[in-house]
Amino acid sequence: MDEKLIRFFHSLDRSYFIEGANRVLSTLDAPLPIGYGQTISQPSLVLYMTDKLRLDKELRVLEIGTGSGYQSVFLAEFAKEVYTVELIEDLSDKARKRLQNLSYHNVHYKIGDGSLGWKESAPYDRIMVTAAPRLMPQELIGQLAPRGLMIIPLGPSGNQVLMQITKDAQGGIHEKRLLDVAFVELVGKYT
Helix, strand or coil, X not given: CCHHHHHHHHHCCHHHHCCHHHHHHCCCCCCEEEECCEEECCHHHHHHXXXXXXXXXXXXXXXXXXXXXXXXXXXXXXXXXXXXEECCHXXXXXXXXXXXHCCCCCEEEEECCHHHCCHHHCCEEEEEECCECCCCCHHHHHHEEEEEEEEEEECCCCCEEEEEEEECCCCCEEEEEEEEECCCECCCCCC
């Protein structure tokens, strides 16, 4: 695993991304509610997914599911630009304020159906999906650049698999199963 990523992971205070009574639980390696039926992912899974995305400062990343902004800050730290889509406006607004307060200005925010991606700014070198659609969103595959990589939890509630999707130079799609996971369901076209 990347040493810079590990150092950043240990330096980041997760409690900054959690409000209310659950803030005292921020050091637990567990998902926690952030309102609106959404969760902040467990820290070890955020670290694992970020590592599997193989980021560098030349890459443009699409994030589906801004949530609290916790995953977003990892992407902003290790990528050139982040385009993040959140269905719930209040969560997006709070995440934007958090990241701006941390001096991240390479993040662009959109309110909308994440399963449709952000077509106007495509293609993306990397795509990180932080909520699980039942079926593979074809719009996201279409917005992934050649030689691009996507991390996505896929499947119905209670039976999801974290997938690593790569697109080769000719546009061919290759799938790799990483591990069994439990994410909130992605709300939108592929629910």
